[in-house]
Amino acid sequence: MPVACPACNFTGNVKSEYPPEKDFKLNCPKCKETFMVKVNHRQFYRVKLNRPASYSVDDIVDPFAINAKSGKILDISRTGIRIEGRMRNYSKKDEKEGNIMTLLFNLPPNKSMLKVKGEVKRLIIIDDNSFTMGIAFINLDVQTDLAIGTFLMP
Numbered sequence: 001m002p003v004a005c006p007a008c009n010f011t012g013n014v015k016s017e018y019p020p021e022k023d024f025k026l027n028c029p030k031c032k033e034t035f036m037v038k039v040n041h042r043q044f045y046r047v048k049l050n051r052p053a054s055y056s057v058d059d060i061v062d063p064f065a066i067n068a069k070s071g072k073i074l075d076i077s078r079t080g081i082r083i084e085g086r087m088r089n090y091s092k093k094d095e096k097e098g099n100i101m102t103l104l105f106n107l108p109p110n111k112s113m114l115k116v117k118g119e120v121k122r123l124i125i126i127d128d129n130s131f132t133m134g135i136a137f138i139n140l141d142v143q144t145d146l147a148i149g150t151f152l153m154p
Contacts, residue, residue, distance in 0.1 A: 048074065057100070057101060069085065071089075074132065081137070112147075
């Protein structure tokens with residue numbers, strides 16, 4: 001597998017009989033820098049997107065509800081979604097790992113609104129203007145699961 005040193009951009013190949021199961025350290029043969037290689041454990045294919053979404057810790061049905069916040073879908077898989085939000089909408093109480101969110105969004109080519117519940121698994125403050133949330137879907141109904149699965153098909 002090809003790996004690039006973050007210090008000098010030297011690219012080399014890591015050879016192993018079996019794929020690594022956890023993160024590991026490497027020493028760059030060129031600059032001698034030690035760096036961590038993170039192993040991607042994703043089980044499902046992700047599709048990058050740039051679509052609007054509404055979310056709330058409350059059970060919303062209208063994306064324009066007073067307690068709905070707006071964000072942008074960055075990517076989606078069978079099991080979860082990543083949403084970018086603006087810091088002006090950020091609240092330590094609402095956007096918090098472990099919180100359950102209601103999400104409203106649609107996927108092309110359908111215009112119908114999907115409503116899903118999800119748990120915030122990861123929150124990353126990007127800068128003074130934006131943050132991202134990794135949200136794992138909870139108990140998708142058959143119709144919503146089918147809509148997401150159909151959208152993800154190549």
